[in-house]
Amino acid sequence: MELTKFKELHARFFGKVLSEEELQSEEYEAYEEAIHEDEACYNWAITDKLKSKGFAYESYCCLMMADKVYESLDADGEIRYDDPEVVINQWDEGLYGIPVHNGSATMVVINYCPWCGTKLNK
Numbered sequence: 001m002e003l004t005k006f007k008e009l010h011a012r013f014f015g016k017v018l019s020e021e022e023l024q025s026e027e028y029e030a031y032e033e034a035i036h037e038d039e040a041c042y043n044w045a046i047t048d049k050l051k052s053k054g055f056a057y058e059s060y061c062c063l064m065m066a067d068k069v070y071e072s073l074d075a076d077g078e079i080r081y082d083d084p085e086v087v088i089n090q091w092d093e094g095l096y097g098i099p100v101h102n103g104s105a106t107m108v109v110i111n112y113c114p115w116c117g118t119k120l121n122k
Helices: 003-013 026-037 039-052 063-071
Strands: 096-099 107-110
Touching: 003 026, 003 039, 026 039, 039 063
Parallel strands: none
Antiparallel strands: 096 107
């Protein structure tokens, strides 16, 4: 899908309550496929989201890491320890870890990005 077309569909669909008819439309299916299968569309959508939230995504090794760290934070910027949807955490000390969802703050410290393989700084 052309990025211009994707941006148009993104403006129509993203963050909106959609009817069943819209969700079943060919345009929505194409939009959904593009965000999952087209790297340019995915990167644009994630960058747009993080920019709109004022999140400093440029300091991360890749957009996926930036997005997952952003998604791990609550409205106050604190780590959501009790959320099973959180897949990675970043601490002020520069450590990254994969949470172990066992009811505590247990994590497995990682030294490389699980998405792009970049060595993570401490």
